[in-house]
Amino acid sequence: MAEQYIVVVAGVIASLLGFVFLYYNSLDGRQVLVIERNLNAPNRIAGENLLPGGYLKLIELGLQDEIDAQRILGYILYKDGKNVLVSFPLEKFQPHVAGRNFHNGHFFQKLQKKAASLHNVNLEQGTVISLLEENGIVKGVHYKNKSGQMLTAYAPLTIVCNGCFSNLRRSLCYPKVDIPSYTVGVILTNCKLPNENYGALILADPSPVLFYPISSTEIRCLVNIPSEIVPSVSNGEMAHFLKTLVAPKVLPELYNSFIFAIEKKDNIRTMPNKIMAAAPHPTPGAILIGDAFNMRHGITGGGMTVALSDVVILRDLLRPLHDLSDASAICKYLESFYTLRKPMSSTINILANxxxxxxSASSNPAMENLQQTFLEYLRLGGVFSYGISAIKLSISFLFHCIIWRWPIVTSISFSQTLVGWG
Known part of the structure; x- marks a missing residue:
């Protein structure tokens, strides 16, 4: 009899990850039970971005045709009336390779439909209450179905990917969650960004503001607000904050649409930016992946890319396994997952955080100078703003300045120093 997996899916990025995972494992003849909290299309402000590396993973999984998306080649950074264009390093790839932005709910439903069409996939709406453990081994889950009935599902391996609000992670990792800020999101219509295929990031006080297309007629705006000053949406304080403090900083061609989006009913959404380092607690019979396991700040939109990379790694590890009955041996084998995921996840996590x-705006003059110098460095162009080496050098510079509190240097000596580090 074929092995059965349980995939616990809830949330946004986790949902996509779960469906991709179950799709590929079911093709290998394995029985898959998916317990998804809500099978309706989600309406969230997360999981709308794929970096080029994430799109390459989508191609590797054979699912690039499942995404109705807008191509994105990079971002333009704006500050104090100046701007700098930062492109993704795509010179070595085919023209179709780029970043992708999209309606998360649309992508979710396409993957859901594909998964449900497979004969060995059982897709069920329900809420997982707890893991079923016997003698330190996870045997399955207890869950409540759509009708409210309490049920138990058994399987030799439970894949837990129930998102940033996971109620199961404490059993499978050492969670330490930090929430430095919240993201406020609105959708703009009937407007265009200054440069086609480029998002816009405005560095302003009190909050950075990000714009990117999610369809041919819609632009997503995300405002990053420190946790200690987040206004209430319900009483109108958030709308007032956006109109009075943020709107004057947005690009003139987007201003009217931004005001209209704020005034549109139920168009303002908020989300905590959670940061949680990957700290696994290997447990026989279960593995934790996705935002339930590892989170980074959402400013780079890298969460989906990390998730898809994790899926590819875990898929390749599980494919040669035909017998999952020895939970302890499988657990030991799967510990390599945590090492194999580091090159992709660590790079994106460090860059985002x-x-x-x-x-972010700061009252510290040194941080303000750091921000200005960093932009001047990117404005030098060439290797300084384009390519993997630029990311590597930028991270090195920022870490040295933040950790060691080095004095800010001129852009020329700064760039020369970075070349030395590279």
């Missing part, structure tokens, strides 16, 4: 500090 450092950039959110550098790009």
């Amino acid at each position: 450092v950039l959110q500090k550098v790009f």
